[in-house]
Amino acid sequence: MPFAxxxxALAIFxxxxxxxxxxxxGPDIAEDLNVSIPAAGWxxxxxxxxxxxxAPLMAAVAARWPRRRALLAFLIVFLLVHVVGALTTDFTVLLVTRVVAALANAGFLAVALAAATAMVAPDAKGRATGVLLGGTTLACVAGVPGGAALGELWGWRAAFWAVALVSVPAVVAILRSVPAAPPGAPSAGARRELRVLRRPRLLVAxxxxxxxxxxxxxxFTYLVPLLTEVSGFGSAWVPALLALFxxxxxxxxxxxxxxxxxRAVPVLAVGGPVLLAGWALFALGAGVPVAAAVLxxxxxxxxxxxxxxLIARALYGAAGAPTMAGGFATAALNVGAAVGPWAGGAAIEAGLGFRSPLWVSALLVAAALAAAGAARAVRGAPAPRVPDASAPAG
Known part of the structure; x- marks a missing residue:
């Protein structure tokens, strides 16, 4: 894999x-800026x-830009708004910086997916996607606990400074290492890319x-109360268990x-049912600490x-729309990241207990399997016969 x-991935981390x-x-920000904790949740x-x-909006904006320019623009904006966030004493300003940071993050990820798949061999898009998304998973393992530790030691502003500082080497490396555009492949433009995105197989992915x-x-959002209230782990075990995830x-x-x-088809065909069974098994066995830790x-x-x-297959299926495909893939992931916690929270508020998000997760995976099966059935159905208008009636 190329150094760039x-x-x-470092920027995505x-x-x-x-x-x-x-x-x-959140609590430290609320106290420092004199707002309520629910307001800090905004x-x-x-x-x-x-x-x-x-994600789709910034991808459309960047569709005609050289990729290096787009990546640098999004990352520098992301870096600068964190500097502003670390310096401000006004909650409204901080709120605006979060929106701008999210727009820059979404645009960067969309272009990064296109740039990454263009930097590797045509049959290595999945590996390139795995490297990029590895930055997000490492954020869960090290970045989030690290940010919390910095906040505990030096206040919440230190975490914002740290994010800005980690972004600096990525800016330098992108400037030196990422090609402006893939050789011989000028951008198709947002409108043309959107036509490619109408393909049913891509939409299903x-x-x-x-x-x-x-x-x-x-x-994941309700893992802590599940592990402490249902599995019986003490709070001291929580960081280790989150790191395990x-x-x-x-x-x-x-x-x-x-x-x-x-082997995309075997991964999806086998992995989907196993994932569904895993959520159900977790819900049933959450009261057993060893089983919970393993699961x-x-x-x-x-x-x-x-x-x-799934994201890799979407990018394979949208070779003619690399930037917009990355944007819509980013949007799809974040729609899930927003709807999933809402659904799990609704189940808890309905009095179904802290195991209920696991059952909701199982239902969402079951819905994905049903959608995949329906799409496969539609693709495999014979095309309807069209009568020949020139043939005699009767």
């Missing part, structure tokens, strides 16, 4: 850390909305990616991306393996 690809770190910094919601809306990612974040996710995204290049890692690996394989 790992620098893109910084962006993933920024997206998730507020979960541990910072997370603003970022999520910016990612969903920004994006739908499945949203459902699988929704299942992942539905359970991240380690599984990193392994899954690496293996899933690699297998997507050569935290296993489900992290399966979820991200399947998710990375």
């Amino acid at each position: 690809l790992y620098m893109l 910084a962006q993933g850390t920024s997206e998730f770190m507020l979960a541990g910094l 910072l997370t919601s603003a970022f999520a909305v910016g990612m969903v809306v920004g 994006l739908l499945l990616g949203a459902l699988v990612n929704g299942a992942t974040f539905c359970s 991240g380690i599984g996710a990193f392994a899954g995204v690496s293996v899933g991306g690699r297998l997507a290049d050569t 935290v890692c296993v489900q992290g690996a399966l979820s991200f393996a399947l998710g990375s394989a």
Whole structure:
């Protein structure tokens, strides 16, 4: 894999850390800026909305730019708004920086997916996707706990400075290592790329990616109360168990991306039912600490393996629309990341207990399998016969 690809992953690591770190910094931000804790939660919601809306929008904006210019523009904006966020004493300004950071993050990821797949051999798109998404999983393993530790030691602003500093070497590396555009492949433009995105197979892959990612974040969001209230782990075990989920996710995204290049159909055909069974088994066995610990890692690996394989297949299926495909893939993942936690929270609020998000995750994966089966049946159905108008009636 090219060196520049790992620098893109470093930038995505910084962006993933920024997206998730507020979960541990909200109370400190609320106290420092004199707002309520629910108001501080708007910072997370603003970022999520910016990612969903920004992914296709920023991809369309960047569709005619050279990729190096687009990556640099998005990453420098992302870096600068974190500097502003670290310096501001006004909550409204901080809220605006989160929206702008999300737009820049969404645009960067969309272009990075296109750039990464252009830098490798045509049959290595899955591995390239796995390297990029590995930056997100490493953010779960190291970035988020690291941001929380910095916030504990030096205040929440230190975490914002750290994200900005981690982005600096990626800016330099992109400037020196990423080609402006793939040789002989000028951008097709947003309108032409959008025509490619109408292909049913691609739309199905994006739908499945949203459902699988929704299942992942539905359970991940409520993993802490599940492990402490149902599995019986003490709070001291929580960081290790979250890291275990991240380690599984990193392994899954690496293996899933690699297998997507050569064995995508077996990965999806076998991985989907196994993932569904895993969520159901987790729900049934959550009260057994050893089983819960094992399944935290296993489900992290399966979820991200399947998710990375689906995104890789979407990129394979949209070779004529690399930038917009990356944008819509990013939007699909974030739709899932928004809907999944909402559905899990609704189940808890309905009095179904902390196991209920696991059952919701199982239902979302079941919906993905049903959608995949329906799409396969439609593709395999014989085309309707059209009567020959020139043939005599009767």
